[in-house]
Amino acid sequence: MPEYGPQPVERQLPTEEARDLLDLVREMARREVRPTVDADEEAGRFPRDTFRQLSASGLLGLPYPSEYGGGDQPYEVYLQVLEELAHASLTVGLGTSVHTLSCHALAEFGSKEQRSARLPDMLGGGTLGAYCLSEPTSGSDAASLRTKARRDGDEWVIEGTKAWITHGGIADFYTVLARTGEAGPRGITAFLVPGDAPGLTFAAPERKMGMRGSPTAQVHFDGVRLPEHNRVGEEGQGFAIALSALASGRLGIAACAVGLAQAALDEALRYLHQRRQFGRPLADFQGLHFMVADMATQIEAGRSLLLTAARLRDSGRPFARQAAMAKLHCTDAAMRVTTDAVQLLGGYGYTTDFPLERHMREAKVLQIVEGTNQIQRLVIARDLLGPEEG
Incomplete structure (x- = not known):
C-alpha cells in the first residue's frame, strides 16, 4: 500500500x-x-x-x-x-x-x-531576549521613536514606552533603541537592558486573535539606569544597527511563514485522504487537486526565495531587497495557504477540532511583524528605483 x-x-x-x-x-x-x-x-x-x-x-x-x-x-x-x-x-x-x-x-x-x-x-545560558523598537506612535516610521536616553554622570537614564514587544514581561534582557540626540535616524542609540532593571515595568499582554501563547506587551521605562557598558555600538549608530537586524529578522519571519504554511498543507492532505464523499476519498476530486497544487507551489517558491536570500547573506553580499521579497512572498503565501486549507476541510476547518483555524489566525500576524508587507514593497521598490527625490 x-x-x-x-x-x-x-x-x-x-x-x-x-x-x-x-x-x-x-x-x-x-x-x-x-x-x-x-x-x-x-x-x-x-x-x-x-x-x-x-x-x-x-x-x-x-x-x-x-x-x-x-x-x-x-x-x-x-x-x-x-x-x-x-x-x-x-x-x-x-x-x-x-x-x-x-x-x-x-x-x-x-x-x-x-x-x-x-x-x-x-x-x-537559558536566557530569553526581546527586541524593543516599535512604540505606540512609531511603528512603520521607526525613525520617529520618542523613547529617550540621557546621560547622567557615568550612567544612561531611559524614559519612554515601547509597544508590541514579543516576550514583553517575560524576557531576561531587552535590546532597546532610544533617542540620544537629534530628531531622525542619526539620533538613535542601542542599549542592552536587563529584564529585572529597576524602573522597568510592563503592561498587561495584548489580547490577540492568534499566537496567544506568545506574550506581546508594552514595555515602560521609568528612569531605568544603565552603566555606560550597556550601550551597544557607537552613540547615534542605533538606527543602522536596527536596520541591520531587521534585514536578517525578516528572513526569520519568512522561514516561520513557510513552516506554518507547510503544516497547514500537511494537515489538509491528511484530511483529503481520510474523508470520503460520494463514495470516494476527497483526494480523488480534480478540483481539489488544483487547490493543493497551488498551495504546494506557493510554499516551495517561498522556501527557494528565502534560501536564496540566506545564501547571499552567508556570502557577505547585499541581501536586504531579497529579504524583503522573501518576507513579502512567504507571509502572503502563508495567509493564502492557511485560508485554502480551512476551505478544504469545509465546516471541520472552521472548528477547533483541527488546527487549521488556529493556523489561519496565526498567519495574519506574519504579514504585520518585522515591517508590514506594505513596507516590504517600499523597501523593494526603493532598492530597484533608488530613493524618491524631494
Whole structure:
C-alpha cells in the first residue's frame, strides 16, 4: 500500500552536520513541542520550558560564533531549523527568531569585552531576549521613536514606552533603541537592558486573535539606569544597527511563514485522504487537486526565495531587497495557504477540532511583524528605483 499524505520536505543542507542538526530539531519538535501546542495556545500559556530545552541544545544561538557560545551555522541552515520549529508551533518558531534578533546588536556591534561577558548567557545560558523598537506612535516610521536616553554622570537614564514587544514581561534582557540626540535616524542609540532593571515595568499582554501563547506587551521605562557598558555600538549608530537586524529578522519571519504554511498543507492532505464523499476519498476530486497544487507551489517558491536570500547573506553580499521579497512572498503565501486549507476541510476547518483555524489566525500576524508587507514593497521598490527625490 502506498503511504498517503504529506511527505518529508527535501532539505538543501550543505553538510552532514547540518543534516544531523535538522534530524535533531525534527525529533525534538515531534516529541517536545507538538504535543502541547494546542493546549498552550488555548490557555495563553508561554512554553518557557521548551525554550530552556532549545537553549540547552544550542538552538537559540545557531547563527552566531562558537567563540561566544553560538552554533557557527550559516543562515541557510538556521532558517530551515526555524521552519521546522514553526511547523510544530509558530509561538516557538517566531520566539526563536525574536530571540536571535535580540542578540544581533551585541553580536555584530558590541565590543569584544561586551560579547565575551554577555553573549554566552544570551546564546546558550537559558536566557530569553526581546527586541524593543516599535512604540505606540512609531511603528512603520521607526525613525520617529520618542523613547529617550540621557546621560547622567557615568550612567544612561531611559524614559519612554515601547509597544508590541514579543516576550514583553517575560524576557531576561531587552535590546532597546532610544533617542540620544537629534530628531531622525542619526539620533538613535542601542542599549542592552536587563529584564529585572529597576524602573522597568510592563503592561498587561495584548489580547490577540492568534499566537496567544506568545506574550506581546508594552514595555515602560521609568528612569531605568544603565552603566555606560550597556550601550551597544557607537552613540547615534542605533538606527543602522536596527536596520541591520531587521534585514536578517525578516528572513526569520519568512522561514516561520513557510513552516506554518507547510503544516497547514500537511494537515489538509491528511484530511483529503481520510474523508470520503460520494463514495470516494476527497483526494480523488480534480478540483481539489488544483487547490493543493497551488498551495504546494506557493510554499516551495517561498522556501527557494528565502534560501536564496540566506545564501547571499552567508556570502557577505547585499541581501536586504531579497529579504524583503522573501518576507513579502512567504507571509502572503502563508495567509493564502492557511485560508485554502480551512476551505478544504469545509465546516471541520472552521472548528477547533483541527488546527487549521488556529493556523489561519496565526498567519495574519506574519504579514504585520518585522515591517508590514506594505513596507516590504517600499523597501523593494526603493532598492530597484533608488530613493524618491524631494
